[in-house]
Amino acid sequence: MRPLLSVDNLSIAFGNGTPVVRNVSFEVKPGETLALVGESGSGKTVTCRSVLRILPRAARLHSGTIMLNGSGGPQELTALSERQMRNVRGNAISMIFQEPMHSLSPLHRIGNQVSEVLWLHGRMREAAARKIVLECFERVGFPDPERAYRSYPFELSGGMRQRAMIAMAMVAKPDLLIADEPTTALDVTTQAQVLGLMKELQRDTGMAMILVTHDLGVVANMAEQVVVMHKGGVMESGPAEPLLRAPAHAYTQQLFDAAPAIPAQPKMAPELPQDDLILQLKSVSKTYTMRAGKSWQAESEIQACRGVDFALQRGKTLAIVGESGSGKTTAARIALGAELPDKGGEVLFRATAQSQAIAVHQLSRAARTAFQREAQMVFQDPYSSLSPRMRILDALCEPLEIHGIGSKSERRERAEQMLRLVGLGPDMLLRYPHAFSGGQRQRLSIARALMLGPSLLVCDEPTSALDVSVQEQILRLLEEIQERETLSYLFISHDLAVVARIADEVAVMRGGLVVEQAPPGTLFHNPKHPYTKALIAAQPEPDIDRPIDLKLVASGAGSPDCWPENFRFSDSMIPSLVQVEPGHKVRCHV
Incomplete structure (x- = not known):
């Protein structure tokens, strides 16, 4: 079969410097997925951007050819004019970028930005384009496609914005999709569903895909071919199965060794004393008012948190996991005093074991400034x-x-x-x-x-945008600092392998509620709630013999109506958090 895309002996440099990409060659066939794997700075993204010719001005092509054999016939992309390339971009080749906030216009609604692809390339009328976009929004996992369509980027969470970017790239059904870390900002259940969606679209349309990633678990679930890059060169390449089973190059083996995984043997934490709590959240709820899309429509209310109760031991780590929009970051912001809880909620903080508890939700401006010396935050995006x-x-x-x-x-x-x-x-x-x-x-x-x-550090997805080897360094650093400085961590993540390593206790959130809470050794090896089971099943592993079980993920991560009867909840009927064994709580009907 003739390859859809052929990259031959590609070398790229910036200015008069030495090439940052050296003699890279690979082929992608129709319907095939090629994974470009490597750490940040290895040349993966520069190589992919050269295919679409969207490199920075300082970049120059040293050598190489890029040949596209699409529906428009053979085309040498490096020789096309800029006008001809505009027809290739979006129509024949689409790209999903890693940072959606830099790629989406803050001044235009999400629906209009995605529809623009169909207006420009498909010459569709607005009504027809809207219908297709709403269907695409539903397929990429928007719980309310209509609301997403009329929202602005700043009104969506990071995971929701990434779904919009994926919809924008897929809506025109291109011959080749280049996905640059497309699921980095997504929670594991959404990641599993989006990866399944990409595979489904490949089967339906024959679309080829270049997947840029540092996650070997994603590679094992998606790729037929793998190219491992390091410092601008290809270290190893070939079919995915033999390469993942027995990597030949030392650098590929190093990537495998650094990949986090949920341990096979449970790490049983000692029972924690309950008398030295640095932070407590009691009956914390948070309701936001959502403005209406039309002037005559009534405003709607969104409950980001509902009756959240947390207790963080001094010098320990409490991890909050859950999908995008589950209320993790809202709970953290309330803990830091950046948001006030609804009436009836309390946030209590003790700087030292001997000090009196202060009510964070009732602090004056001067007292809040003093409190901020004791509680600080590490954000998801360091840039x-x-x-x-x-x-x-x-x-x-x-x-x-x-x-x-x-x-x-x-x-x-x-x-x-x-x-x-x-x-x-x-x-x-x-x-x-x-x-x-x-x-x-x-x-x-x-x-x-x-x-x-500070004595308390809130870490909001601190490793989600990092490659596996750098992630390992940051986690080790956080552990060393915690031991040396006796810090307490409120750790927010969607990566269960990271949480299994660093946490002393884990709380699983869904729809603003804590649905299960336990030490990691108990939670990951004896999960009770269907949503927790879905999170664990959705965790990609760098093992080609253990693919993600999409049916289990879909049932647990889907609507609560699909769960077994004793776990179901609705706005009017919410079961209590029940202790099923010492230290293990599950939200269910007794």
């Missing part, structure tokens, strides 16, 4: 949380300046100390954030959060 116009020294010292702590020399000394703590050198203080890799920027975000010497 967005560091100002691109501030040197690292200024970014690290800013919290000390706000709180009026220390002299200029003392602040610099503290900044140097924090950089050493996170494994970076003081010589990096005068650089800007763009000069660092993703893993280094996340280390800088952790250093900034530690500048005030």
